[in-house]
Amino acid sequence: MAVTLTQHLADFTAATSYSDLPHEVADDSKRVLLDSIGCALAAVDEPRGRIAIEYAGLLGGTDESATILGSDKRSSVFGAGFANGELINALDFDAVLPPGHVAPYVIPGALAVAEERGASGKELIAAVALAHEITHRFGKSMDYLRDTKDGKTALSPVVGFSSTIFGATAAIGRLRGLSASTLAHGLGIAATSSPVNAHRAWIAHAPSSTAKYHLQAGTLAQTALTANWMAELGHRGDLQVLDDAEVGYRRFIGTGRWAPENLTDGLGTRWDFPAQHSYKPYPHCRILHAPLDALIEIVETHDIKPQEIESIRVWGEGWVMEPVWLSREVEHVHDAQFSIAHGIAVGAHRITPGRGWQDPDLVFGSSVRSLMDKVTYESHPDYVTAIEANPSARPTRVEVTTRGRTYTAERSFAKGSPSLDLATYATTDELVGKFRHNASGVLSEADTDHAVETLLNLETATDVSTVLRALTPSGSRR
Incomplete structure (x- = not known):
């Protein structure tokens, strides 16, 4: 039987490690981590941030396995994954990459799992790179917000960022050390658990729902975590879901354009996402x-x-x-x-x-x-x-x-x-300046200095839990 697209993505995920990453890929993965964490720190007192932290408390119970960024509260992997996704996206200050926002969906689950398992900085960087590359390839394969047709803008009736589920699931599975076979089932489960692409309805209605894009980042992070756990526990996913254009993912997620060759063309030898990654200097769309x-x-x-x-x-x-x-x-x-x-x-x-x-x-x-x-x-x-x-x-x-x-x-x-x-390129110094401004009033100046140093040199960390625990108001005292 031919290798399916789902299996191809799983094989790529299982086989890729930090040593396989070109310098610019590893560098941009650290940059997006720095930027995303800074956005989360700035949002802890915003309405959406406060709601997320409170909800994480309900999810976690007495489990305090994972850090909630910028908060002295901790939660379970699932609770922290939810809270950090919402925090990263709360101010609309986070990076963008086709299909749209990616970081708040694919990073939170990876952070929580990396902390729980005591993963190294290199492992986390590789997971973040995998998540962004896979997600960006889905963005190139499906309808896009900025599509054009016949010389006019062509906003599809069904658009959204739900395909980030694949990058999020891959990152978590890689950090959990799942085999390619188990990863494939996790991706298959993720596909059929994927939230609907409801972004078009969100665009059409004003005032808009504060459940941004009708796709809460925290909910998608939880879905990716669930898909991994279910596969690891023995559930079987639909391995043909990406190949079947008639009734598979392409059909039920609602995309009109489907170019699956973009998912695998050059996969493993060419990394596309850094050249398309945009960092936001303003907390606005x-x-x-x-x-x-x-x-x-x-x-x-x-x-x-x-x-x-x-x-x-x-x-x-x-x-x-x-x-x-x-x-x-x-x-x-x-x-x-x-x-x-x-x-x-x-x-x-x-x-x-x-x-x-x-x-x-x-x-x-x-x-x-x-x-x-x-x-x-x-x-x-x-x-x-x-x-x-x-x-x-x-x-x-x-x-x-x-x-x-x-x-x-x-x-x-x-x-x-x-x-x-x-001149439009966001330099690392500019991202550091943005991080410092976002961290002000949340972290001490000394803790901010420490965060910048450790995140930009994350490959030297033997256990990222020490890095993440320091990203809280009381982090330096843990």
Whole structure:
């Protein structure tokens, strides 16, 4: 019998170790760990973060096997996996990689299992790399949010990030040392346990659900953990689920585009995800990052105060003319992460990006609210042509009218993304600066220094549990 796609992915997962990773792959895996953990630390007092930590307590009972990032509370592997997924994504400050957000789905289960088992830093890095590569390959094989057709944007009626279940499951299984055969069954179980792709409904409704994308990161992390445990205990998964295009995963997850050759082409010899990984300098939906880059250049260069602004006109991504982004109803701090008008208004206030962007006094304050009324947004006329030539392209124009003049700035790519413009690349020093800002008020300065040092040199750690235990307010005393 021919090797199925599920078995192929399992074989790759079981056979890959840290020594197989090119330098840039290992490096980017450490970078995304640093960035994701920092995002989680910044979110511990946010509404979604508080809910996640409380729920983890209900899940864990007296089990304290795993760290909840930024919290002095601990939980079971399943409880910490849930909480950390929600924390990483709470501020919408975490990295993005096609099919969309990946880190909050694939990292939390790996962290919890690595801690419970006392895995080495090298083992964790390899698991994170596997998770991102497998997930990105699914992103290349299925419908994507930024697809185009016949010269127009083509937002599919069914989209979402549910395919991250495969990367999440692979990472956990690798850390648990499962055989390729057991891993294949785990992946098969994960496929048929996968949450539905309900993202399109979330986009269409405003104010949006605070269960972001209609796919809670914590829930997916738990599903991946469950799939591994069930396979290890003896359940058999559907090994043909990826090969059967008529009734298999492609059909029931709702994707119209299915290019399974992207799952295996060059797998094990070519790593694609680092070249597509984007890091977010602003705690706002990625669609607004290029406009924010341009806007902030204008207001800082000309020292423009918010109250001086007469109007802000923005041309940007064309596929976002949808309720969740066009909405001006900001009823919850969560809504501030997606409203274009609100995000532009906040950006004009020149506040350091971080949890401060969701301070209720700012979010609901009169200065931001009044400036929202002066913001307009349209699709950039070159948008489709640009992204068809380069998927990372984000053609943008911003005009700010003030003091009887109109100031203009343009962008082709957003800061934080690998692109033809090397200046947009997020350097490790920039990610460290972001981490330090996110950790402020949660970790001491000494503990923050220690966290940066250990995470950037994670390959030297013999037991990651000591690293993770230090990522709490009382970490240095454990």
